[in-house]
Amino acid sequence: MRALRSSAVAAVAAAAVLTAVSGCSGKADKNAADAIAIKASDDKCEVAKTSFPAGDVTFKIENKGSKVTEVYVYAEGDRIVTERENIGPGTKAEITATIKKAGSYEIACKPGMKGDGIRQKITVTGGSEKAEKKNPELDKAVAAYRTYVQQQADETLPVAQKFADAVKNGDLDEAKKLYAPSRTGWERTEPVAESFGDIDPKTDVREDGLEKGQTWTGWHKLEKSLWDAKQITDEDKKLADQLITDLKDWQKRVGTAEITPTSMANGAKELLDEVATRKVTGEEERYSHTDLADFEANVEGAEKAYDLLKPVAAKNDAALAAELDKQFAAVKKALADYREGDGYKSYDTVGQDDRKKLSDAVNALAEPLSKLAGAVAK
Known part of the structure; x- marks a missing residue:
């Protein structure tokens, strides 16, 4: 079992799809220049940009607090759509993702890796034809x-x-x-x-x-x-x-x-x-x-x-x-x-x-x- 998730998380929620990608090259490298910074601390979760279009998104996380933290992205209904755990004090992490659906999301920073976290609402707008392509x-x-x-x-x-x-x-x-x-x-x-x-x-x-x-x-x-x-x-x-x-x-x-x-x-x-x-x-x-x-x-x-x-x-x-x-x-x-x-x-x-x-x-x-x-x- 990993760090405890909030018991309030709903089982099935919005149809929004966000797929996390770690260590990407190509498209992800290009997106890194436009990465959205998240500064997590013991009492704050500061997201540099709270509205952006659907498509490839890179979140660059910096833990400026004194506790190990984790960062979650939630869709409507608190459905967990991506996460990064065990981000130590003074360290950085990166999540690159493809958000296929517009809608309302939340980013949560969880100092101590417990509870519902410190939350920030984000809005994903527009759509992405490339994201819908099938393999x-x-x-x-x-x-x-x-x-x-x-x-x-x-x-x-x-x-x-x-x-x-x-x-x-x-x-x-x-x-x-x-x-x-x-x-x-x-x-x-x-x-x-x-x-x-x-x-x-x-x-x-x-x-x-x-x-x-x-x-x-x-x-x-x-x-x-x-x-x-x-x-x-x-x-x-x-x-x-x-x-x-x-x-x-x-x-x-x-x-x-x-x-x-x-x-x-x-x-x-x-x-x-x-x-x-x-x-x-x-x-x-x-x-x-x-x-x-x-x-x-x-x-x-x-x-x-x-x-x-x-x-x-x-x-x-x-x-x-x-x-x-x-x-x-x-x-x-x-x-x-x-x-x-x-x-x-x-x-x-x-x-x-x-x-x-x-x-x-x-x-x-x-x-x-x-x-x-x-x-x-x-």
Whole structure:
């Protein structure tokens, strides 16, 4: 789970389409000269230009505050259309995007990476014929990825139900055994799952990510009971049923998610960021120490998106595709060293030197993966 999103985010909102592109060349380089500056601080979110025409837009973000921040662009109804997380104090980041539809949007800066953020309304005007052009190969990739994310949701429910049943039966050992497998489909498609911002806080939030007044539910609440408290309470049994209810909601709605070639590419990068900032650190599965299973699922999901986009990416940037092939193989090889039976070693047995090796492998992949969206958008 990444930084907590506002629970007020609507599931399906305006038909506006904004596709984020990271590391673009060509068109994006041209647009960089006209980039819109965003100065984020602990109490301000200053956007240099609040009205601009549809088409390619580059946002150059500077964090002038003392806290790590993130910047979101929201469409009507608080639908998350693009974002950049983990922007450290005194650092800069860039988001290049294609906004295909005119309409009202909001930019939110979130110091501390929590809450609704400090918001600035923006207006996108006009239209862009170029933005509406179709690429059959990319359309095919999107269709295949949409099938994949639905399949992951469909396959998650039976396993999650077994996990929930074990909790309700008070079977501590069986629940522990099924905990990590019940999360695999979610972890493979996490960026799509999180686009429904009201589901993620119910199912995958950690205790330190709770908003004021929010009731803790979902996997990690049950994880704490199973491994830390080492007991299953009547409340946990009710939470197991609630988890299934929320996952069924995800399963039903995932087919309506807005998916574009660049959202697939940037989603792959987000999955690697999840590994780098939460799995490698041991932060995500702090009680069960099943982080390596999550790690594997995140990498598998990122590679799936890349494989579907590769035919176009390789045509546009053969060197990038070759590097991505190399680095995906390296990450999977590094992870394989920690295999144990049908799963992975408990992450609390992985020393700091080994964690550093895993981190280095992930970072070596994340850098070229940040350019994938640019390659498919050429």
